[in-house]
Amino acid sequence: MSFLAGRSVVVTGGASFIGSHLVEALVGRGSSVRVVDDFTSGRLENLASVANSIEIVRGDLKDPGFAAGACGGAEIVFHLAADHGGRGYVDLHQVSCATNMALDQAVFQACLAGGVGKIVFASSGCVYPNLLQADPEELLYLREEMVGPPYDPDGMYGLAKLAGELSLRALCREHGVASGSCRYFTVYGPRGVENHAVIAMIARAFVREDPFVVWGTGEQVRNWTHVSDIVEGTLAVAERIDDATAVNLGTMERVRVIEAVRMVLEYTGYQAEIKLRPDMPTGPMNRVADNTLASRLLGRVPQVPFAQGLKRTIEWYFATKDREVIEASLERKLIER
Numbered sequence: 034m035s036f037l038a039g040r041s042v043v044v045t046g047g048a049s050f051i052g053s054h055l056v057e058a059l060v061g062r063g064s065s066v067r068v069v070d071d072f073t074s075g076r077l078e079n080l081a082s083v084a085n086s087i088e089i090v091r092g093d094l095k096d097p098g099f100a101a102g103a104c105g106g107a108e109i110v111f112h113l114a115a116d117h118g119g120r121g122y123v124d125l126h127q128v129s130c131a132t133n134m135a136l137d138q139a140v141f142q143a144c145l146a147g148g149v150g151k152i153v154f155a156s157s158g159c160v161y162p163n164l165l166q167a168d169p170e171e172l173l174y175l176r177e178e179m180v181g182p183p184y185d186p187d188g189m190y191g192l193a194k195l196a197g198e199l200s201l202r203a204l205c206r207e208h209g210v211a212s213g214s215c216r217y218f219t220v221y222g223p224r225g226v227e228n229h230a231v232i233a234m235i236a237r238a239f240v241r242e243d244p245f246v247v248w249g250t251g252e253q254v255r256n257w258t259h260v261s262d263i264v265e266g267t268l269a270v271a272e273r274i275d276d277a278t279a280v281n282l283g284t285m286e287r288v289r290v291i292e293a294v295r296m297v298l299e300y301t302g303y304q305a306e307i308k309l310r311p312d313m314p315t316g317p318m319n320r321v322a323d324n325t326l327a328s329r330l331l332g333r334v335p336q337v338p339f340a341q342g343l344k345r346t347i348e349w350y351f352a353t354k355d356r357e358v359i360e361a362s363l364e365r366k367l368i369e370r
Contacts, residue, residue: 036272038063043107043149045094045140046114047087048075050224051155051217054264055111060086062268069094069103070114074370079224095132100139105147109271112140113155115193119228120248121368123159123190124314133193141200145208152212153271156198156279158320159191160216166317169252169289174323177216177279187317198279205277213274215267218283218322222260222342223349227359227366231257231343234294235350238301240360244308245298249315251291251307256321258283259342262335269331283322284335296340300347 042059046052047068052075059066060083067088068080080087092099094114104110114136116129123130137154144152161175162185186195197214204210221231230248237245266282274280294307324334 035062037268039065040108041065041106043067043069043104043110045069045104045110045112046075048072048077048079048089049113050079050226051220051260051263052113053079053224054222054260055113055267056080056087057083058264058268067103067107095136095139097139097142100143101147104140104143104149106149107147108150109153110140110144110149110151111153111155111267111271112137114140115155116370117190118370119230119233119367120314120316122228122370123188124316125368127189130188130190130193133190134196137193137197137200141204145204145210150211151271151275152201152204152210153267154197154201154212154214155267156214156216157191157194158216158218158281158283158322159187160195160198161186161320163187163317166319169254169318171319173319174285174321175281176323177281177326180279202277211275212277213270214277214279215270216279216281216283216322217258217263218281218320219255219257220260220263221257222346225260225346227363228369230255230290231293231346232350233367234297235301235347236359236363238297238303239350239354240356240363241303241305243305245294245305246308246310247290247294248310248313249290250311251289251294251309252318253290253315254287254319254321255290256284256286257288257293257339257342258335259337262337265333266327266331266335269333273331278330280327280330281322281324282327283324284339285321285324286339287321288339293343296343297347300344301351
């Protein structure tokens with residue numbers, strides 16, 4: 034029987050891209066699931082497959098009273114809710130991303146007061162020091178212990194995620210709250226949105242953009258990780274980690290942005306001039322996880338190769354999107370939630 038079978042579980046941000054996949058997996062494992070979301074970026078249609086099997090609560094988790102009612106009494110809270118987006122959003126909406134500190138504290142305090150048995154926190158590769166990630170030619174794999182004083186996270190979004198991790202450690206140490214943090218790395222897959230790089234690339238091919246715009250020099254290195262691997266890693270953290278340890282959830286495949294673009298063009302059968310835009314938000318030049326700790330503590334590492342996951346994501350996108358709608362909204366979607 035699954036560790037999660039029969040447990041009462043809350044998923045904050047459960048109508049979002051990653052959150053909805055997590056909710057489906059929890060329902061499949063027999064959990065009793067409550068989704069808490071303000072639906073600023075989450076979508077009810079993301080939960081269509083499990084709508085009759087879950088409870089949905091709408092509201093703002095920054096309100097301590099709402100957070101208390103939404104989270105209190107659950108056995109496990111998976112805290113994925115955040116004001117977030119892709120590179121264009123997190124670079125250009127720093128004030129909005131800063132509100133995540135208030136959001137996280139309201140949720141954590143509600144869990145503490147409400148006797149929640151365990152908190153699983155969705156953190157990010159953005160907690161890693163920017164200075165380490167400047168050279169795309171370096172064979173760099175970011176290890177969990179690299180996050181430490183002097184801290185240098187990636188913008189206000191990274192700072193808020195770092196504060197969340199540190200707060201959970203304090204809750205665990207001072208109050209015995211079982212918890213674990215999942216450092217997500219560059220997630221992609223079905224239900225992803227156009228403000229993230231892989232979906233943006235697919236969208237540009239879908240609308241047959243020419244020239245095909247690529248933010249940055251194209252030399253940025255990433256380890257795009259399929260949402261199914263992120264979900265399985267998150268569930269493993271819930272089962273195996275209690276001491277607030279933060280674990281990288283990411284593949285160790287190193288893929289340059291320009292390589293991913295060429296793969297998208299090849300898989301979609303589209304030919305276009307590629308136009309580099311180094312003046313646009315690009316993030317660090319070299320961000321790839323080391324998943325050795327995840328292998329040791331969780332007993333698993335990501336299983337979906339990028340080439341395979343990309344094909345599956347392209348098939349989903351082309352089968353579900355309307356070209357006219359995407360053409361009319363793509364430029365806005367690149368920098369919004």
